[in-house]
Amino acid sequence: MNTEPGHECHCEEALEHLYEYIDAEMTELELDRLRAHISECTTCLEAVSREQEVRVILRKSCVEVAPDELRMRVRTQLTLLRESRRG
Ligand SMILES: [Zn+2]
Ligand SMILES: [Zn+2]
Numbered sequence: 761m762n763t764e765p766g767h768e769c770h771c772e773e774a775l776e777h778l779y780e781y782i783d784a785e786m787t788e789l790e791l792d793r794l795r796a797h798i799s800e801c802t803t804c805l806e807a808v809s810r811e812q813e814v815r816v817i818l819r820k821s822c823v824e825v826a827p828d829e830l831r832m833r834v835r836t837q838l839t840l841l842r843e844s845r846r847g
Contacts, residue, residue, distance in 0.1 A: 770797045774804045782811055813838060 774794050780786045781794045798804045814834050 770794070771801060771804055774798060774801070775807055778807060778811055782808065782815065810838070 770793070774781070774797050777786065777790070777794060781791065781798075784791060786794070794804075798808055814831065817834050817838070818830070
């Protein structure tokens, strides 16, 4: 049993702080809280991995600061990639 007392679903909070979580721009306490939630929540886990995938691609393109437009483009590319893989 891993039912911790006081566990609530924090999807909205987790998604709202997605970027801070990935960049570790939070306190250890907050990181732990989100990490705990994400480890048991498929929705948030998928959102995090999708975002991390984008980060990896951006890093490969040697882009240090990603403008929103580029982010959108990368996201579209990822979607296309997924769809073409699906066959
Ligand atoms: Zn939860
Ligand atoms: Zn969640």
